[in-house]
Amino acid sequence: MENPKMRDRDLADKLGISEAELVAATLGETATRIVADPDRIMPALTRLGEVMALTRNESCVIEKVGHYDNYTSGEHAAMIVNQEIDLRIFPNHWVQGFAIEQETERGMRRTIQVFDAAGDAVHKVFLRDGSNADAWAGVVEELRLEDQFDAPEIVPRKPVEPAKGRPDQAERLRAEWDKLTDTHQFLIMTRRLKMNRLGAYRVAGAPYARRLAPGVIDTLLSKAAETAIPIMVFVGNAGCIEIHTGPVNRIVEMGPWINVLDPGFDLHLRRDHVAEVYAVTKSTRRGDAISVEAFDSAGGLIAQFFGVLRDEGAAQAWSALVADLATLDAEVTA
Template identity: 65%
Template sequence: MTQTPNPVEIRSARSQNPKMRERDLSDKLGIAEAQLLAAHVGQGVTRISADMDRIMPALNRLGEVMALTRNESCVIEKVGIYDGYRGGPHAALVVNDEIDLRMFPRHWQTGFAVEKPLEDGGLRRSIQIFDGAGDAVHKVFLRENSVLEEWDGLVAELKLADQLDVLEVTERQPVETALADVDKAERLRAEWDRITDTHQFLQMVRKLRMNRLGAYRIAGAPYVRALATDSVAAMLLQAAETGVPIMAFVGNMGCIEIHTGPIETLKPMGPWLNVLDPGFNLHLRADHIAEVWQVTKATRRGDAISVEAFDKDGVLIVQFFGVLADPDAAQRWNKMVAGLEGLKQAEPV
């Protein structure tokens, strides 16, 4: 366990930095974001259950909301309703035309209902879920069109008996660097040829005692192609200009959020690449991208070709795919990806 910070000191720091984002302030204080929220329990913050089977039906009653999932380098925001929930002990789903989530219950450890005062006198209401280390897994923000009348009842229904203003968290899990075994390269390619669904890939590389990035680094053509680090920006710009529908996957250990559809507005701002579309925002730190791979995996509906970005530690930031359910869109995506700049000289294995 990490040292539990003093909630009085946290609240004092919050009052001295009223406009600083919670994530930035918690980093400045050297604490977890969940500990920052816990320190304000009873002051607009309520501890709630993190049980998906309780949360998801409650969220559905709120109507239209904004779903947010992030990692260190990328944030995705989708507007919609929490319809189509399917629970499970190891993995759960929310699937509809707007909100598309893959969730992993063991990482949903701590929940809060938050009412944050706004400068105009209103309140920004949200449900926020954190993992054992106190890092954000998934957040849900109410909007003007949300069913505000359901909010108080939802909070009362999910409220825990424990309303302490201190929170113990565990150490963050160490980052898994690229795991590859050059001696198994031929076996990797042979197993890759047998894939009929993209979901089989991770099971395959784990069986070979590798991971995603490690496999990419040794597989070679026609399975992968190393791309220039600015190819993600180039791809997003082309997608915005041409209207090619894409799939964007952004996540962390506890939740993956997916957008399917076109991109309309791309606005770079400093190191950030920002997609600012009605109902869909994506914020990507382009300067965090250290490796990009074009990856081809066979499926029953044709090859699934992705563009995948990793940071300097080998952590997956974001994945982009074509829309296989639309053969014409998939073909346009494949052609666009094939035109992206490859690395002139691949990194040594």
């Protein structure tokens, strides 16, 4: 597991290089350059058995233990969907891949890591004690690139798009919002109105998007744990979104981090990076999809939390939990 207090990206930033360049510096020693194509990587990973899948952004890390089964290819969007590992993959951002084998204080660590064009990590896979380590060498050889020492081409990291809203289109936005029948229609709608997600939330206002105090993420996770409500947690970056569906149990504070430390599922979220939080309601054919969404100061999406719509009781309990979360104004005036 990556230590949430000191990540490879943090070390790379201190050195003034990308994380991919940090890894590439160990080529021929602990790292092997591999193909970054998910159509090649995902089927090969099934041979490793139970592993840990990690996806992160600047402010949040999600880790799930399971098997890389049930892969569906797609030119623009691919996916793995099974009970343990649930991924949405965007292949255009899978640019550089490495297999890393490194001796640590805890023993040999073997991991597959994929990076985007800026050298930022898109997705990582870690072998565990129960993994099929005997298959590792064959998987690496299958994915290994012929050219091992070509320096990675790094392009500047794209800045996060700031909130883009059009207050003059508020009535039209709300009218279009009322017509939604699927959550996937939302971003299509905002693009059509020349807005983005955060900008639309700011413009629409309650009851479509109710702004909450940043501290409610702690409350949300604690209440979900206390009441055993199953939830969905989405954490991602431009190249991959990883999803947890199920209960959360052990909630632990560690400095600026709020953590879920459960068997098979870890979440590490930097509370001090949370600048805006919204409770959002979008109508679907199966009922209202109610989410709590956290953004950083640049407007980047940190994480999304949903109820489980297919479980009517859980969906109702989630709706009640979110309704009880204090708005930003209430938090300020309390």
